[in-house]
Amino acid sequence: MISNKFSLFYKYQQFLMKKKSSLRIVKLLTLSILLLFLFFSCRKENFIEDPSAKLKFSTDTVLFDTVFLTYGSVTKKFMVYNDHKKSIKIEDIRLGRGENSPYRINIDGEPTTKITDYTLLPNDSIYIFVDVTINPDDPDLLFIEKDSITFLTNGNMQDIKLVAWGQDAHFFRDSMLTGNIVWENDKPYVISNHIGVDENSVLNIKEGVEIYSDTRSAIFVWGTLNVEGSIDEPVLFRGLRLDEYYDDIPGQWYGIYFIRESKDNYIKNASIRNATVGVRVDSMSINSNPNLVLENVRIENMSSVGILGYSAHIIGYNCLVDNCCQYLVYGDYGGKYEFYHSTFAHSSCVCLSQTEALAFYNTDNKELKNDLDLTIVNSIIWGSKEDEIDMQTTGQGNFNVFIDHTLIKTDQSDLNINDNILNQSPKFVNECNYKYSLDTLSNAKDKGAPLTSLPLEVSTDITGKSRNDGNPDLGAFER
Numbered sequence: 001m002i003s004n005k006f007s008l009f010y011k012y013q014q015f016l017m018k019k020k021s022s023l024r025i026v027k028l029l030t031l032s033i034l035l036l037f038l039f040f041s042c043r044k045e046n047f048i049e050d051p052s053a054k055l056k057f058s059t060d061t062v063l064f065d066t067v068f069l070t071y072g073s074v075t076k077k078f079m080v081y082n083d084h085k086k087s088i089k090i091e092d093i094r095l096g097r098g099e100n101s102p103y104r105i106n107i108d109g110e111p112t113t114k115i116t117d118y119t120l121l122p123n124d125s126i127y128i129f130v131d132v133t134i135n136p137d138d139p140d141l142l143f144i145e146k147d148s149i150t151f152l153t154n155g156n157m158q159d160i161k162l163v164a165w166g167q168d169a170h171f172f173r174d175s176m177l178t179g180n181i182v183w184e185n186d187k188p189y190v191i192s193n194h195i196g197v198d199e200n201s202v203l204n205i206k207e208g209v210e211i212y213s214d215t216r217s218a219i220f221v222w223g224t225l226n227v228e229g230s231i232d233e234p235v236l237f238r239g240l241r242l243d244e245y246y247d248d249i250p251g252q253w254y255g256i257y258f259i260r261e262s263k264d265n266y267i268k269n270a271s272i273r274n275a276t277v278g279v280r281v282d283s284m285s286i287n288s289n290p291n292l293v294l295e296n297v298r299i300e301n302m303s304s305v306g307i308l309g310y311s312a313h314i315i316g317y318n319c320l321v322d323n324c325c326q327y328l329v330y331g332d333y334g335g336k337y338e339f340y341h342s343t344f345a346h347s348s349c350v351c352l353s354q355t356e357a358l359a360f361y362n363t364d365n366k367e368l369k370n371d372l373d374l375t376i377v378n379s380i381i382w383g384s385k386e387d388e389i390d391m392q393t394t395g396q397g398n399f400n401v402f403i404d405h406t407l408i409k410t411d412q413s414d415l416n417i418n419d420n421i422l423n424q425s426p427k428f429v430n431e432c433n434y435k436y437s438l439d440t441l442s443n444a445k446d447k448g449a450p451l452t453s454l455p456l457e458v459s460t461d462i463t464g465k466s467r468n469d470g471n472p473d474l475g476a477f478e479r
Contacts, residue, residue, distance in 0.1 A: 003221055010242065023194070027449075045084050047086060047087050047119075048088055053427075054474075055120075056083055056091040056157050057078060057158075058079040063160070078128055079126070080125060082120040082125070084122060085122050088119075089117060090119075091116065091152045092152040093115050093150070093152075096148040096159075101113070101147045103130055103131070104319045105129065105130055108130070112301075112402040124274060130149070143144025144216050145164045146163055148160060173191075176195070177195060177198060177329060180202050181202065183203065185206045189209065192214045193216055193220050194217050194220060197220070198222055198294065202223055203223070203226065204228065204328040207234070208234075209231040211238075212240045213252075213254075214296035215252075218253065218256070218257055219255075221256065221258045222259045224265055225262075225266075226264060227266065231298075233269075234270055234296075236270070236271050238252070238273040240252070240253070248301055249274060250274055250275075250276075250301045250350060251303030251304075252470070254275060254277070255279065255280060256272065256275075257279075257280045257282070258281045258291055258292060260282055260283040263287055267279070268295040268296060269282065271302055272299075276302065277302060278302050278306045280305075282312070283312065284313065285312075289313075291314040291319075292313075293314075294307075294319050297316070297320075299322075300324075301326075302326075303326075305326055305330050306321040306324045309335050309413045310450075312335045313330075315335075315339075317458050318476045321345070321432075322344070325353055327357045328344045328346055330360075331359070332360075332362075334369075334395065336372075337373070339376045339453075340377050341379060341461070341472070342475065342476055343436050343475040344357050345380070345431060346385070348434035357381055358381060358390070362397045362399055364394065369395055369396045372399050372400070373399040373400045374391065374400070374402070376404070377402075377406065378448040378449055379406045380406070380407045381408045382408075382426050387411045388408065389408060389410055403418060404418040405449040407473065407475075419449070421443060424443035426438060426474070427441055427442040427443065436475070436476070437479060440479075444473055445473050447473070448473060451472060461478040
């Protein structure tokens with residue numbers, strides 16, 4: 001009996017101990033859950049605050065390229081990514097023009113023009129939807145309706161460009177132009193994926209015409225290009241991006257290429273900007289005329305070369321070639337090059353070139369053994385290198401050079417002839433603002449050869465100013 005009672009008592013004690021243990025576990029679990037709840041409810045979000053941590057985007061530009069055709073709107077979207085291991089707080093997302101913008105944005109289903117303190121979780125992304133409504137009949141409408149969506153994160157300002165055509169334009173995509181074509185200044189011309197001027201055809205571009213080319217576009221000429229700009233209304237060739245940031249960015253389109261069959265090309269009063277190569281001529285002339293004549297032409301901000309010729313005959317009057325990332329002018333395999341009253345400014349305002357401003361060679365190959373004839377008169381060749389002109393003959397053709405009354409940055413003492421001026425600054429007004437007229441103390445003032453010995457095309461300068469008052473200044477600009 002006693003043993004039975006003891007056994008029962010022992011079992012009862014075990015039961016009580018298990019019950020207490022279970023209660024203790026329940027209490028501990030409850031306390032743990034409560035502590036975890038308090039921890040997560042009170043802790044701060046773990047944000048990345050490194051200034052180098054930026055957002056990533058699925059695109060840098062939202063382009064509405066059909067809006068100008070109709071009243072109405074289209075909707076596009078892009079994605080914003082946080083590929084970091086911590087959350088990012090986007091301090092500010094806003095539409096640049098705010099309530100006055102023709103664009104609208106939608107973030108997480110919320111139509112808005114701006115939001116603040118938006119948390120983007122680690123390795124997460126969001127969609128932002130954009131739509132635009134434009135009235136194409138608005139007489140005050142700009143060529144392109146622009147805005148941007150800005151993102152402020154850790155002190156970094158990033159943006160997505162918004163671009164919509166604000167009025168009609170002539171659009172060309174992979175087009176071959178045939179016959180006698182005239183482009184009038186009624187509305188802009190937009191080129192996508194190249195155009196060509198067919199053999200024995202002529203493209204005439206009238207004064208004031210503006211031509212915009214996208215990033216994979218060039219103008220190929222098998223026939224003839226005749227650009228007829230005026231001093232007051234020059235013809236403009238440039239890249240498609242019109243945001244202020246892109247005004248001075250080289251390499252936005254390919255350039256103007258004159259193919260072997262091309263002939264009698266003339267570009268007058270024009271500006272060619274921001275391409276890979278400004279103009280390229282691929283062979284000797286097929287008749288007695290130059291392949292290309294340039295008169296009062298500005299060629300600026302090329303990612304490679306301003307004027308490129310292979311066995312070509314190119315004449316330039318009052319040309320300004322500046323801010324190219326390699327050569328301003330490059331001619332090889334012989335050819336004939338003539339420049340009168342031209343300014344070649346090899347400044348480093350846009351990109352730092354490792355090459356000379358001008359380079360001319362008559363290199364041999366299996367098919368070409370041509371003479372090289374070079375004439376430069378009343379011009380300026382200036383830059384930061386010790387020598388800004390390179391002339392070499394490695395071929396069997398003749399090598400004829402005549403440089404006269406020209407200011408040159410060079411260490412070639414044999415160029416100290418023909419009233420040339422060596423290594424004296426032309427003192428441009430402001431190179432980095434594209435002002436290549438001469439300062440009052442310029443060493444190029446009144447140092448030119450008399451106009452009586454020069455072509456009629458240089459009786460006025462690139463701006464139309466007369467040079468008939470005494471000895472002319474050197475370069476494209478008369479002070």
